[in-house]
Each structure stands twice: as C-alpha cells, then as structure tokens.
Amino acid sequence: MQLITCPWCGDREEIEFHYGGQAHVAYPEDPYALDDEQWAQYVFFRDNPKGPFAERWVHAAGCRRWFNALRDTVTHEFLAVHRAGAERPSPTSTAKGQEATR
Amino acid sequence: MHQHASTPATPGGSAPVPPGADLPDHPDFLWRNPDPKRSYDVVIVGGGGHGLATAYYLARNHGITNVAVLEKGWLAGGNMARNTTIIRSNYLWDESSGIYEHSLKLWETLEEDLDYPILFSQRGVLNLAHTLQDIRDSKRRVYANQLNGIDAEWLEPDEVAKVCPIVNVSPDVRYPVLGATYQPRAGIAKHDYVAWGFARRADAYGIDLIQDCEVTGLDIVDGRVRGVRTTRGPIAAGKVALAAAGHSSVLAGMAGLRLPLQSHPLQALVSELLEPVHPTVVMSNAVHVYVSQAHKGELVMGAGIDSYNGYGQRGAFHILERQMAAALELFPVFARAHMLRTWAGIVDTTPDASPIVGLTPVADLYLNCGWGTGGFKATPGVGWCFAHTVATGEPHPYNAPFTLDRFTSGALVDEHGAAAVAH
C-alpha cells in the first residue's frame, strides 16, 4: 500500500484513491470527424508503458479531486504529482524522495 | 509415473507419509539449453505456458519444428508460475465458451498427450452468487453453457454445502451465499508440470527453447516482420508470434502497434500444507476470492486485481487483507491457516475482458495477449488455435472472434457481466 501525495491534501494512504488511467487523453475536438478506428483509439486504447507513466488519480475518499501523476510502473514509485491543469511535471524536476514531500 | 531412481531408506520408527503430500517426480530430462540459431521459420516470443503450448502444437499439428521460443527470464516464470491454476470453461458468451471448452477438452487428454503427470484434477468449480442479480447472471450463464454443450448447473445453498461442506452458507453473514453455478468438469492442474510438459515435448520435436533471451526489437521491412533483435543477438524469422502476456504492450510497441491493454499486478498466495479440507474450487466475484486446495494440501488463493498499471510483480498489502477477510467470510475454518507465500503476476487486461488472438497489421506477425486473469485455463486451447493461426496465416474458428479489429467495430465479447459501469 503506497503513500500517495494528493496535491491538495498531502500524503494519504493508497486506499483513499481511485486510479484513472492515462492522463492527458483529451476528448476529441470533433468526434464526428474521426473514423471508427480513430474513435476506437480514443475509447479503448491507452498507453501501457513499462516505466514512467503520466496518469490520473482521484482522491476518492478525500477531497474528491482528480489530479495527475507521473509514476513508474515498474517500481510503482510516484515521481511527481500535480494538480489538474498545472504544468506537467518532469521526473527530474520533482522527483519524490522520502523527505521531499513532507 | 516417474519413479525416483532411488529413495532414501526410511529407518524404523517412521510415520506414514501423509497422503498426497508428495508429488510425482519430474522426468530425468526436460530440455536442452541451446544457443539461438541465426534463423527460424517461426520465432515465438514468450516462453510461458501459451508460448510453449503454441510451439508444441506447431510441431504436433502442423509439422513445423524449426521454431525458437525466446524467454527473457526462465521458462514459464511469468504468469504461468504465478497463477492459481483454475481450469473451467463456463463462460457466458459463445465466443468465450467456444475457446475455453476447446481448451478444457484438450486438458482432459493432456496428461496422456504430453506423457507428463500434470495432475489435472476435475474436482469441479463453484461460482458463488451473493445477490439476487448474481443469481440472474449466474443462471443466465448456466443456461447458455448448457446450450453450448458445457456441463453447468445451478445449485441452491444446501446443494453448495453438499459439494463443499466448509463453505459457510448460513444466512448470517454479510453477503450470504444464495447459490452457485457448478461445473463438475472444471478443476485444477499443477502449473509447472503443465509448462514443463509442453516444453519437454517441444524440445523433443527439436524446437529450441532459449532462456535469458530478451527481445529488444522487431525487424520489420515493408510491413512484414523479418526477425527479432535480442540480448543474445539478432534472429531471423519467417514468422513471429508474440505470447508475452503482461509485456505484450511493450513488444507490440516495437512493431509500432498500440494495443488496448493495461497491465496490472494480480496477487496470489498459498498456505502451509493442510490435511484435505476443501474438495473443490470456489470462486466468488462479489467478495473477491477464489480458492482451491492443491494436491499437496496447500490452500491456493487468488486476490482481486490491483487497480493501477504495474509491471513490478508486486501488489499492495491491503488487497491481501481484504481477500483474507473475504476468505474467512466464506470459509470460517480457514481462520488459523497461515499465509506462507505471496506473489504477484502481471495481467494484461482488455476493455472487454476477452483476449486478442490473431493477425496484426504487420504481415507474418501474430499476436496472442489480453488474457487478463484467464490465461492458464486456456493454455492448451489457445496453443492449439494460435499454432493454427501462425501455421496457416488464418485464425482458427475458435479465435476468429478475438480480433484486434473488434474494438473498432464494437463487436466486443464483454465478459465483465452485469457490471454495467464501463470504466
């Protein structure tokens, strides 16, 4: 069970959060301009990288806010978290150490 | 069937060996450890159950033996070594029950076919229902199974207790057991024995099983795959078949393919060896537990899937705690059993909880992935069908519905059941 840093509430136990999959997948500007294959890409296809992954979480049992995170899917370590709409983090600029987040 | 060449003398004063506490021995020879050749007719990427079964059936059914199986670690060390070995075919949709029942029929003769004691035990599986909607969904599945020629029945709680007396069918629990579906032909097998049985026979056909050989790239020229690059050098291939379970997205990415897969940790655990107490297999989706008692006596249990993507073969502890609570709801007698070992695999899940098996947009590149939590039971069935697909260039009728294209057309095979919220 991880300790996840909600950008609004701080460190909280993993059980308070729900996972939201890949981040930054925008709803298509004009769905009707897409053919079925392009639409299927939006509906069903998400990246599944081994390594850093920009993804969404929601602090479901807390502030109920969605936020974005950069997390390593191999170590499961959160490299960065940021509020929705904030500049996307890079793994180097905000690497999370045990101390950095407290 | 394989007797120890010699066993330690048992001095006097010894106790009887507990029944079932010992397993049949493995054969004295399993496989060569060849270096890769420069080229093969078929390269199978992934030396797990599916890759090994595919190799075996390529040779057995199609006479194709110039084949290499490439494994980045040790053979059958991924999900094949980490699953809870449940075998059943009682799936809802025709497409699913088709391939899983094909697989179950192969399981029924696999021990003879492989000449390996795979310990296939048809002890039946109970899928418990805990709500009125569970009952509807369960019965729907039973009726569909019966019309598809699959043994399935609906059991009332008292009948559940007859099949498995230790299930708590009392109404005084949080989610009482309201009944169950029962497939008597379902059961379990010993996973390593299955994998090694396929591996040994594939090896005997002259197929090269190459371990510690990680694929780092795919050579694709003019839309056609020509070979693979590996940590043990480049290997040319007439056809390449991907069977890498949790790592399928990574491999497909090397061919520029994007798959509708998400890889998640899935945990399981075993107890110490116990005297026989649990005669069948019990699954409960509502309270997230599935459990059987393996041949030597250990309780084998699967947990719920961890929510997030993960390649770490590790899951979170609260999932196990939750699972234990669920297990004790159903099986109060397990209270003082001990969790001895836990582990996690990487399951590749699809949006409709059904696999993807077949051709890809890249010529001569074939794909078998997306089995999620259901891969083990499909091992012989998908090996058979995937071998057919690779050998003939056309899907076998049983895997024909499981195309990548279904996500575009919308012709999904949605095995999520009644969970109508789609995310």
Next chain:
Amino acid sequence: MNTPFRAPGHGRVDRGTTLSFTFDGIAHTGHPGDTLASALLADGVHHVAHGIRYGRPRGVLAAGAEEPNALVQIEFPFPEPMLTATTVELYEGLVARGLSGQGRLSGEPDTARYDTVHAHCDVLVVGAGPAGLAATLAAARTGARVVLVDELPEPGGSLLGSQEPLDGAPAMEWVGAVLAELAEHADVRVLRRTTAFGHYDDGLVLALEKRTDHLGAAAPAHVSRQRIWRIRSRQVVYATGAYERPIAFDNNDRPGIMLAGSARTYLNRFGVLPGTRAVVFTTNDSAYPAALELADAGVRIAAVADVREEVPEHWRSACAERGIAVRAGHVVTGTSGIERVTRAHVAPFGAGRLGERHGVDCDLLLVSGGWNPAVALFSQARGTLRYDAGIGAFVPAGAPGGVRTAGAAGGTFTLAGCLADGVAAAGQALSALGRTVPETALPVTGPLPHGAPARVLWRVPSPRDGREDQDGTLQFVDLQRDATVSDVLRATGAGLRSVEHVKRYTTIGTAHDQGRTSGVMTSGIVAEALGVDVAELGTTRFRPPAVPVSFAALAGRNRGELFDPVRVTALHPWHVEHGALFENVGQWKRPWYYPRAGETIEEAVQRECRAARTGVAMMDGSTLGKINVQGPDAGVLLDRLYTNLMSTLKVGRVRYGVMCGVDGMAIDDGTVIRVAEQEFLLTTTTGNAARVLEWMEEWLQTEWPGLRVHLTSVTEHWVTIPLVGPRSREVLALVAPDLDVSNDAFPFMSWQDTTVAGVAARVCRISFSGELAYEVNVPAWYGITVWEALHAAGDAFSITTYGTETMHVLRAEKAYPIIGQDTDGTVTPQDLGMSWVVSKKKPDFVGKRSFARAENLREDRKQLVGLLPADEHVLLPEGAQIIATSDIPAPPVPMLGHVTSSYRSDALRRTFALALVRSGTRRIGETLYVPLDGRTVPVTVTDPVLFDKEGARRDG
C-alpha cells in the same frame, strides 16, 4: 524441579514455576520462558516430527524461526496447524503433536479476536539484538519517533544466546539498561513478540504481534490474540541478524543434529543441554564458542571436525584446555542412529578427497556451515544483494532510499562491530531526516580473538558417490520438503539452469521456513554442479510474508458484520419492526418484501402489487443515489453527460435521463429535477451512486474544468418515499394541506416544495409503476415522522408497504428497464426501445459517437421485448436463453437472447417476461422458445410495455 538436561546456572527460564504440557500424548513439564522445543529438549525428547516424503524421524535443528524440522500441530487450547516448536512459547496445558507434513484445521469456529493498529514513526528498527538496540538507543536520544519490533518475548537477540560480556558484565545487564532508558522516551515504542513480515511501498512495514498466544487457555477473551501492525516509517533499520547454515552430508537429517549456534542458544537462553556427548562440525570460527560453552556446562565434546586446515590458535588452545580434540581438515561424512544420532563419521578431507572414516559416538552433532544474513525484508524493500564468496552468503549491496541494515544482517558478525554498525545505521537514518546523532558511547566488548577466514562448504562428498544413482540421495538440503542433493542434481541434469527452476523441480525453499537454511546452500550446490559462480546464479526472490501469518490475523476486524459497511436508511428500524425481509443492494439493506404471516414471497408480492395498482402503496426509496448539481454551467454539464437535453428543463419540472459510457452503452438512469436556474438534483440507481458521482467529477474536473459546476452527493440527506396508486392523491392531500394535488395544479413530471405532515418536503410527481404516484422527499431526520404520517393517513385506504420485488414487477409491466438487470454493459438506450431519450438535437454527448459504429448499426442487435409464455402459468426463469426452434438441436445451440426479468403479474393475471432478443423489435408477434428442463416453452414476442400502453393511469 530439574531434569538431567537442564544446566544449572544457565538460562533465563523461570525455574520456580512449572508448566505442564502434552506432546504426542505424553505429559511433560517446562518453565515460563521455554519454547515447546526447549522444553522437549530439556526432557530429552529430540524426535519431534517426521519428514514429509520419507517419514524419517526429525528433530530440532534450530532455535528460532529458521527451524525447518520441528513442525508441530497445536491441539489445545485451539487447533492451529503447523507451527515450529522453536517459536511456540510454552504455556500451561498446551497439547501438541509432531507433524509429518500436513497440519489440521479445526472444524470449530475460532472465537479469538484479531485486530490491526496503524503506527507512524521516524525510524523503525527491526530486531532487538545488539545492533538493533544500539540503533534504537541512538535514534531515541535525538527525540525521534522510534518503533522497535522484536520477535522474541524478551529483547536481546543473539545476546540471549551467548556468554559474551558487555562492559565486563553479563550482556543482558546492558540490555536491561537500554530498555530502561528507552522506556523514558515517550516517543519510543518497543514491541515484543512482534515479527516484521512484510516491507511494502513507501516505508510500510507489516508486523505481527502475538499478544496472548503465550497465555494458552488463560488468554483473556477481550484481548486480541494477534495484531497486525501497519507501521508507516520514514526510515527503516533492519537489524535482523543472521541464520546459521547447515551442511549437506549423508543422513544429515537425524534428530540430534543441530546448528551450533542454536545449541548455544538452548544452553544460554533456556538452560538446556541438547545432548551429553557432542561432535562439532564446522567451517568457521563461530562453532567454537558453542563448543566451549557447552563443554563448560558439562557436555562432553567428543571431537571438533573443522574443514579448514588452519584452526586459529586461540580456539585450538581453548579446546585443548578442555581436552577437546580438534581435527583440522576434517569433515563429517555421515551419521548413524535412527531415532537419534548415535555416531558421526569423521574423515579427513583434503584436495576434494575423503580420507579414511572414523566413527565418533555422540548423541548430538553440532553443525556450522557459516551464516546467512537475514536479508528477506531488506530484499522485499527492493534492496539489492550481492554474493560474498568469503562467507558464502548473499549480503546487502544497494540499499533503497530509507532502508538499511545493521549488524549481522549486513554481514557484520562481531559483537563490537554489530553495536557500532547499529549506531552508524541510526546515524544515517537520522541524518536523512535532517537530525544529527549525538556521539553514542558503546559498551565495551570482550577481547576479540584472532580469527581465521571461514571456508565455504555446501556439501561433503558422500562415500556413496559414484554408486549408481546414489549421489546425494541421503544428503538433505531442504529438510522440510525432504529434498536432497540428489534431487538438486537431478534437476540440473534435467536441463534446469535457473535456481527458480531448481526450486520448483525439487520444491526446495517453498515450505514454512522459506528456505532460510536451504536457499543459499541450493544455489551453491547448483553452481557447483553447473560449474558456474554462485554470484551469477543468484538466489530466489524474497517475497512477503517473511514468516507465516494466520489468515485470521490478516482479516483482522473486517469479518462478519464488519466485512463491509452496512448502509441502512433512516426508516430501517420501521421496516425491521414491520417484518420486512431485506435484499442487499450494494452496501444497502433494502426492504425486499413485507410478508404477512404465512405468506410466500409470491403471495406477498401479488398483494403488494395489487395495492399499488388498485389502491395505494408506499415504499422506501431513500437508497436512490442523489446528486446535487449547482452552478451557472450545470445545464451544460448535464447535457453532455445525459443522452437527452437537460438544460431546457424548466424550474419546477422533472425529466428522465440516461447516461452512457463513451462506448455508447447505458450505464445509469434516473430522474433529474431542476431546482433553480442554476441547480439540478439528479437521482441514480442505488448501486451506482458513488460511481456516477465519480464519473461526473471525472468529466467535470479532467475534461471540462472550465465549467462552473459543483457536484455534491446528497443521497443520505433525504428520505424518499414513493406514494403509489390510484388513491395516492387522496392520501397525500390528507397530510399535505398546503398542496394542490390536482392534476392541473400539480401535473406529471413536475415537483413542488410544500409541507408534508408538518415537515418541509419536496414532492415530485413521477412514477416508476405507471400509476398515479408522488415521490415525497424530506430531510432524513424527519423521515420516520413523515413515513408514519403517510402510513397513518393511508390507513383508511388500506395503504400497503412494498419492497424492491414489487417495485420490479410494477416497473416491468411498464417495461421500465433496470440498469444492470435488463442491461449488462452491452446495451444501448436504442436497444432498450428508448430512442426517445436520445437527443437528436444535441451536437454531442458522451457516448453519441459510438452509436455510429458498425456494430451499433446492425439490424440484428439485441433489443428489449416482452415475452408472454404460451402457458400463462409458466414463469420463465430469469437468465433463461431463447432459441428459434421448438426442438433443442445438438450443441452449440444458436441463442437469440435471454430473459432479463420475469414475474407473475397480478395486473395481467399471468406470467410475463422482459428479454433481450436478437432483432427483437422485428420479431414482435413471433413465437420463440425457451429451453427449460430439457423441453422448450413456447413464448410470444411482444412489445415490452404490457400494461396500460396508453399511459392512462398515470394521472389517476
């Protein structure tokens, strides 16, 4: 009371108190402070169990958690399978027996309590040996929050089992002083009988505290028997010590063969002499203190066989002083004895060849093959290991952030070194936290004799080697799995190269002890067989739990009623009082039906339905999810999430809506009322309330953060009472005097705020039955008042309460679908015959684009239809499949669809069903067949609305 095997003046057991216990049916005694193993050894019992494959007698190899042999079943006070006798604290009345492989579960319910505690700390120290105590003390002195966990009842670790002095006094005096000082620190917690078993992400360490096991039947019922500690630590110091390693030689599994360090522990911690005449077989210096201390306590040491050619002078002369023969360059090649070792066969061993063997009589054979640092938890924490060829063990290499080892766990084996390492580890941990550790004075250790390097020896060649198939047949590697050197060699001979494969082929390392005594040895033997370096081969992966943990402890309090929260409405006590039976819907308890005396469910539901269709009935609808949507853009958000238009809804009006996933499949439905220009209140299905809220928030926050909308769950704020039936208007009028209930003043699909039974209420004119109906919503606190007032007012009309079953029948007669019952995630609103709820005007909404996919355009999609069985008494089972022919062809039988809902209708005076049928709409009027018990039931496909098609009843 004393026994021949208790050493006077040794040990920490309380000899003033005697405990009686029974083992294998024989009465024994021991003392507080004993383990079951030490008490048995004190009584001269060495044969305590049997091997699992060959049934050979097995004794006690070790003194702690690494024990592979002495497996026991507890029978009293409560059956518990497969514990190691070395970790069972003795208590009065204990009944146990030795096992041969399989434990037994009790059929009786375990009534003990189990619980879980969260703890947070700056530094967690695991292990209260010298390194752990030094680390804890150093950390405590900085004022840091420290937790120290130790598996034993008494801190001290290896100090409990040695005679090494500290500051010139018995080491336990120093331990006592440290504990006294730690007790002064408010932020230091010392947990005894607590074993760390799992290291998870972000410093989460799980530990199991055995709180009352040592009390036996006297354990107080109100105290939890075992407790899981979830310790969230910023820094972890693993001072977990090391496990001694045996050596493989012929018949190395006999009772009386014991690790040398463990024998020392039996002497010093328990005052037990594990034999009278011992042979010592070692590869390193650590066996000498054991030999000397046992000799001084009266054990005759018949010989020391040291595989090394050079034995340090210090040990050689100490042995000579005691008349102990040290045979350098010798090994033990095998043993004799059945129930107990009677002789060790000693032979010179040089240049890989055995010399002539001599038998040495003994009843105890002490073995030391070196020490393996206990790195399981460190490894779980993703610390990396490297093979140290000098000691033949895997030691920590790379430490992950926040985790480090101290003492023997890190490969430091001297007492002085462990103490210093503990302080150093604490210093590193604290400096990572920005604290500085003051200079910590360490106790002075005894003089360190000049030692010699250990020799790594996995296996002594067997005199039987080379005989056909005899290699290593009697040389046990994993005693618990009865796996031998021969098994390992068969595995490598079969083509196996990975230790993971060898483990699976032989089952080595898969038992209770997780290969503590067998793991590294296996790697060594495999490496030798394959001619590769152990470092290259590696070891198998360490996984939680480091020690077995009972299921019940893991489940903790989350059992029975606490397994999952029970949600009940404010009216629940009334339902209970009035005999309702309940249905679990999600976490909610919903009244299912209200049987009267002697009524079956069918009779009760018929009665309830009749009341709703002919008189008046009421139900508790409070579990419906309710979400308040406020803000200037509320209408915009709803337009994007519902398939129909919501922004055009007028204040005071109600509209039904459906939500789809992006794949176009219906995921929820419910009513939406416009409370004010910028405020809506929507309802969801009971089971989906939380998911729908999260779904809406997801879109709002991640896709359209510019929309000025706030969403609030108000499910539990309201009690919702549908009042249904032709007489409902009259009943409502009685309790809502301010409300003009006439159809003109209060038309269908509108709502009004008013007063009901004196309580401010919002009344909606909506209907889920087709009847004239009102939905009375009041703040939950007043729910029971209003419910009872309505019930009283309806008395004159024989008002009837009804539950979910009747609700389902009533709505099915009108073909109102239940999402999740009549749908399964593959059904669109159009499939449900609700094209009318899908807006043609809106340019887009979630799911719309998917309606244009090939699969959605098929003519033969499954559509919701009604089914009327030809025999109006036949009730189709829900879930039944539908086929085209009256005969059932051979499987696989083509199926056209399935029955989603099926009821006996009072209003229709017959049975009916709803079904999803391929091309269903086109098939209306056709006869199809439902296979049932080997025959088929003919059914007529109909329009799904079977009752009051014209909707004449809704206005009363």
